[in-house]
Amino acid sequence: MKDVKIIEELSGQINRNLKQVRKVTWLIKGYQLNDSGYVTHLNIAKCNLKGNWPSALFKLTHLQVLDIQENQLESIPEEIKELRNLSCLDIRNNQIQELPQSISTLPVLQRLYLGNNLFTKVPELIQNCDTLKLIDFTDNLLSEGVEHILKSTSISNIYLRNNCLKYFPFHLIKPDRILELNIMENNIENSQENLPWVKNVLL
Incomplete structure (x- = not known):
């Protein structure tokens, strides 16, 4: 099925007429097509x-960027694994x-924005997301599990502002x-007064 046909189906399911745009941003809802006619960016x-x-x-299945903010979603379905190019x-x-196990199977996932949700602990599976570079848990309820982020071999940008953390495992930060x-x-x-191996740190 051509992606444009899928967009028509999706528009019906969300009761919103999605339009093709040159550039999808947070302010502009719609989708972008590549030269082959596949949807690569989607804002719903x-x-x-x-x-x-x-x-x-x-x-x-060719989707690279998905913005699905502010939708009163309570979970991420395991079917997210179908979006192999995300x-x-x-x-x-x-x-x-919480996150589904299938998140860790996405082969090219680099940025995961989870701010302003209801997480109380960092899911252990985060350390198994081998391509993840940026993780954002800003404005959640985190009180534990940060070590799972620091055990990752790929994550370089960590945003944990405004949570409930009382302890941070600084000793796990690798140079x-x-x-x-x-x-x-x-x-x-x-x-921890000095973290010379972290380029930009906000305590």
Whole structure:
């Protein structure tokens, strides 16, 4: 099935007429096609999904960037594994508490935005996401599990601002591995005055 036909199906499922645009941004909802007619970028933020992921979405197997913010989603279905070309998933401002195991099977996922959800701990599977470079848990309820991020061999940008962290395992930070670390607005009781091997750190 051509991707344009899938978009028509998806538009019906979300009750929103999706338009092709030259550049998808957070402010512009719609989709981008590549020269072969495949959808590579899709923005369906604020589409009032209320917990239901449209099934047509998982047919867009060439999708690289998905913005599905502010939809009252409570989970990410295992079917996310069908999006084998997904490199960026932005699912901020929802009601998600955990990740499906299939997230760790996505072969090119590099950026995962999970800000303003309901996570209380960092899922262990994060350390098994071998291509992930950026993880954003800003504005959640995290109190544990940060070690799973620091055990990753690929993550270089970590955003944990405004959570419930009281302890941070600074000793697990490997030299020249982390480019940016933001742990502002937490109540971290153990201090680390100097992190010379982190290029940009916000404590």
